[in-house]
Amino acid sequence: MSTHKTEELVTYVAHLARLELKEQELHKLALQLEDILGFIAKLNEADIKDIAPTSHILPVHNVLRDDVPGESLPAHKALENAPSREGDSFTVPRVIE
Amino acid sequence: MEFYRLTAHELVELLDSGRVQGDELLLQLKERIDTVDPEVKAYVRPGSPVEVQPALAEKSTHTPLKGIPISIKDNICTEGVLTECCSRILEGFKPPYDATVIRKLREAGALILTRKTNMDEFAFGSSTENSCFGATSNPWDLRRVPGGSSGGSAASVAADEAIAALGSDTGGSIRQPASFCGVVGLKPTYGRVSRYGLIAFASSLDQIGPLTKDVRDCALIMQTIAGFDPKDSTSVDIPVPDYCASLEAGINGLTIGIPRQYFVKGIDPQVKSVVEEAIAELKSLGAVCKEVSLPHTEFAVPVYYIIATAEASSNLARFDGVQYGLRAPLKNTQNSPMIDMYKSTRGAGFGEEAKRRILLGTFSLSHGYYDAYYLRALKVRTLIKQDFDAAFKECDCIVTPTSPTAAFGIGEKMEDPLQMYLSDIYTISANLSGIPALSVPCGFTKEGLPVGMQLMAKPFAEETLFRCAYAYEQATVWHKSKPSLGAS
Numbered sequence: 001m002s003t004h005k006t007e008e009l010v011t012y013v014a015h016l017a018r019l020e021l022k023e024q025e026l027h028k029l030a031l032q033l034e035d036i037l038g039f040i041a042k043l044n045e046a047d048i049k050d051i052a053p054t055s056h057i058l059p060v061h062n063v064l065r066d067d068v069p070g071e072s073l074p075a076h077k078a079l080e081n082a083p084s085r086e087g088d089s090f091t092v093p094r095v096i097e
Numbered sequence: 098m099e100f101y102r103l104t105a106h107e108l109v110e111l112l113d114s115g116r117v118q119g120d121e122l123l124l125q126l127k128e129r130i131d132t133v134d135p136e137v138k139a140y141v142r143p144g145s146p147v148e149v150q151p152a153l154a155e156k157s158t159h160t161p162l163k164g165i166p167i168s169i170k171d172n173i174c175t176e177g178v179l180t181e182c183c184s185r186i187l188e189g190f191k192p193p194y195d196a197t198v199i200r201k202l203r204e205a206g207a208l209i210l211t212r213k214t215n216m217d218e219f220a221f222g223s224s225t226e227n228s229c230f231g232a233t234s235n236p237w238d239l240r241r242v243p244g245g246s247s248g249g250s251a252a253s254v255a256a257d258e259a260i261a262a263l264g265s266d267t268g269g270s271i272r273q274p275a276s277f278c279g280v281v282g283l284k285p286t287y288g289r290v291s292r293y294g295l296i297a298f299a300s301s302l303d304q305i306g307p308l309t310k311d312v313r314d315c316a317l318i319m320q321t322i323a324g325f326d327p328k329d330s331t332s333v334d335i336p337v338p339d340y341c342a343s344l345e346a347g348i349n350g351l352t353i354g355i356p357r358q359y360f361v362k363g364i365d366p367q368v369k370s371v372v373e374e375a376i377a378e379l380k381s382l383g384a385v386c387k388e389v390s391l392p393h394t395e396f397a398v399p400v401y402y403i404i405a406t407a408e409a410s411s412n413l414a415r416f417d418g419v420q421y422g423l424r425a426p427l428k429n430t431q432n433s434p435m436i437d438m439y440k441s442t443r444g445a446g447f448g449e450e451a452k453r454r455i456l457l458g459t460f461s462l463s464h465g466y467y468d469a470y471y472l473r474a475l476k477v478r479t480l481i482k483q484d485f486d487a488a489f490k491e492c493d494c495i496v497t498p499t500s501p502t503a504a505f506g507i508g509e510k511m512e513d514p515l516q517m518y519l520s521d522i523y524t525i526s527a528n529l530s531g532i533p534a535l536s537v538p539c540g541f542t543k544e545g546l547p548v549g550m551q552l553m554a555k556p557f558a559e560e561t562l563f564r565c566a567y568a569y570e571q572a573t574v575w576h577k578s579k580p581s582l583g584a585s
Binding site for chain 2: 010014017018022025032033035039042043046048051053056058073077078080092093
């Protein structure tokens, strides 16, 4: 991949990840990611025919528990760390135009 | 007497019999931190005072760690005590609750130090240089890194600035710094220790574990923190064995597998010969050594850097300037003010390595790349796990170096992320396959830097690791060596 194309890709992925990058950062990260992806391409040598994916190491499955009311964090504690709040709510910039 | 130099099991006895007073121990420890931490920088927020969270011992009659001061990595939640993952984006975060491991330690009588230990931001790194508080130094050579990402925890124990520590391990972050700093470090089996209250990096790989001065302390701390927790749906509900009881069982007849793929190119010749001598020692203690094969070892690092970054990019989505930490000031733009706030907060709050990993993870999960990267990596992960399943049919325990080199220089690998990633080559596979792995000191290089030997066993066979490491430790002197620091 050309560096220009990688920079385009990084810009797109950074948007998906909601990550602001400075011009210099973009350039440096694009070069490094090119390097890392080149290394990762090694995985193409592995024979994965008929191999199932492992997303989790334990044989986990969903279990439903009884719905028993318990103690939960009170609102004021949950809001304690918020950079901006009003009453029992987090406040954020305008979402609807 | 310098009580802070002792182990937890020694101090428990002395405190219990009244030969050491708790206040005296704590005072000595604080003085020690004041003396050596300006050089080592194991703790975050240099210059601020060290206090302890009060014990919760009154809630329990069983207090096996009563009065023992323990240092905690900056990514494990402590109620009301700053926990920032060494990241600007979590600036000022005081968790409203204790992690399960912290609650368990406090109930066992342990004293939790309120200045956390330094780490790579969000545990992204192998050197503890990626921290918003600056780098930690290796107590054995201040110009070198302590390893990472639990470098502060490892350095605090090695420098006698804590009696023991907790760290977290996603790809080697307990074992590699333990090896670089000459202490014992354990990554438990996935699911053995609750992750509730551990700020998540990669949820299918993360485990909390102890860093200690010797193997008995490691077993003692593990005894307290292990076990099922309804608050962590991936913790496993099987009984916790008595780890200390099996320590002295010896290793006569134990079969040890030596994977040939771990002793090839890339390993430092000094590390290789130190570990080979340690293997010879295990033989002389009665272990039977045989060669085993882990044929997919070469794929471990690339698989890890896809899976771990994919999970991290998803876990780090929660840092968006709304619930906690940093929020960047609003800009005047034509775009959505909400999306702008997310972007500028995250752009300002995350460090370089965090950005690199978020981008890589988002990329491999994105439309058009998912199958070729993420899904392929999950399949190769299966192959790596199958390698271990097969190897453990032939042996009880696998022995390798913990890291291909001893501690490297501060700054040496910072501009080359790929070289940094390769320093985890021997530790990553245990996380990918979920097995327990322990690093125990096994000698020094000519430059006087510690070398660690890694022991790996089947899932939930921590007892085998303790037994083997204890037999080795008792037959050698490495764990008694201390770095020279401060006035001592």
